Amino acid sequence: MIPTQMLKGVLDGCILAVIGRRETYGYEIAEMLRGYGFGRIAEGTVYPLLLRLERGGLIEATYRDSAAGPRRKYYRLTAQGQEALRAFWAHYRALSSAAEALWQDTEGKSDEQTH
Amino acid sequence: MSKRTDRLLKENNEQEKRLNAENRRVLTDIVVYLRASNISPWRQELVRRDIRQMLADGEARGEDAAAVIGNDYKAFCDSVLAEIPPMSRGERLLGLVRDLLLGTAALAGVRLFSGALSSALDGGWPRLTVTAGDLASAALILAGASALFAVIGRGAFGGRAADRRLFALFFGFWLACACLSFFLRRPLLHVHVLAAAAVPLMLLAAYRLLDRKLD
Incomplete structure (x- = not known):
């Protein structure tokens, strides 16, 4: 399970990425994240982040009747959100390759020595 | 609203x-x-x-x-x-004024009714007497109502401990209001019942007007 503190830094960007795939709603976002291996994230954790993204103009919401029954709030990316998503991936990949390089240089080497 | x-x-x-x-x-x-x-x-x-x-x-x-x-x-x-924009200072002030208008209108209505009744019984009709205790206890009731509202809101997830605090606060305000009305009986003004009746109506009209403007 990914520690909450570690998750916090990337969850906004990951939610943007999920919404970028297709228009979707809170519970579905939490389920899709779980499907990608982020662990169980309550809809109550996702909701405040959606409010933040909406407030920042990165996503916009519309209320619609859902196929399954009750009206739901569906979110989609705005042009500003698409830009923010591209920036998120660029930053994430830079962070990821830096952490990977560090791991290779420290933990990776010690792993090789033990084998 | x-x-x-x-x-x-x-x-x-x-x-x-x-x-x-x-x-x-x-x-x-x-x-x-x-x-x-x-x-x-x-x-x-x-x-x-x-x-x-x-x-x-x-x-x-x-x-x-x-x-x-x-x-x-x-x-x-x-x-x-944390993710929702808070109200500005101006909006908060107007909201407070709106709530005070409604509270004062309600208190003035109650006081008008009880004052008219006692005036009719005492032979003072059609003039009503407003005492210092009336004004002081009205101010205390409004302050108390605001405090109770805040305590109820903050203690929404507090369970029984919050309920006990609420009861103590309510009892304290009730006692203070009763004391003010009892001890401060000096008449401040005498008003005609029709003039007195206009006060809650005007306050209510001002409340309605402001309430429609505020979100």
């Missing part, structure tokens, strides 16, 4: 009845907490609608409120409130 807020409030009240008893209880606590927060009534109703729909969706899936929101409802509310 504005028409759009009023419409959404009614829709939320109506739809909330469809939730099961436990979800209704949780949502009531959340709404009480939101009411005491520094966000506008319109935004309170928007958040209330979102949370109600989250709970309704969860209920349809067979999940309880804790599974949908998480175990700490207060932390959830705080994280939601």
